[in-house]
Amino acid sequence: MTTPDVPPSGFSWVQADRAAALWTVRRKYVPQVASAHGVATQERKGYGTLGTNTCTVYSHAEVQRLAAALESGEVVLDPSWRADTEEGVRGARRDALTTCCCVVLLLAAVIAIAVLSS
CATH class of the missing domain: 1.10.1660 (Multidrug-efflux Transporter Regulator; Chain: A; Domain 2)
Structure with a gap:
């Protein structure tokens, strides 16, 4: 302890x-x-x-x-709540991937709007 x-x-x-x-x-x-x-x-x-x-x-x-x-x-x-288990590490990776995908989609939307408006 x-x-x-x-x-x-x-x-x-x-x-x-x-x-x-x-x-x-x-x-x-x-x-x-x-x-x-x-x-x-x-x-x-x-x-x-x-x-x-x-x-x-x-x-x-x-x-x-x-x-x-x-x-x-x-x-x-x-176990999925913990930071020291396989399930928790997988969940953290999934959350990070989801965040990255959302950022990429947001950037793609901004670029599309910029291209279409010009």
Whole structure:
């Protein structure tokens, strides 16, 4: 078992990337894992030049609790959600391929519109 990851003082919330790393799950499944296992969340708003954005943060203590439960085998997740299983790696590749195809189709549409309008 690894030693618990102790947050710096005043640091009680982690972002989804950190939770995904501790749970060894694919980033897109962090909200489902957190919801299914009672991890407290909080919405944080950020203000910038382009407007307001919102991100979800997760309770560090509860992320650690779930990480320990996953490591001990007390909690088992769907293999396709995990980042360290064959099913999860296949799913990540499929998601990346889908994203690439969408970008290519979008570019083809933009080029077609440009050619047809001239």
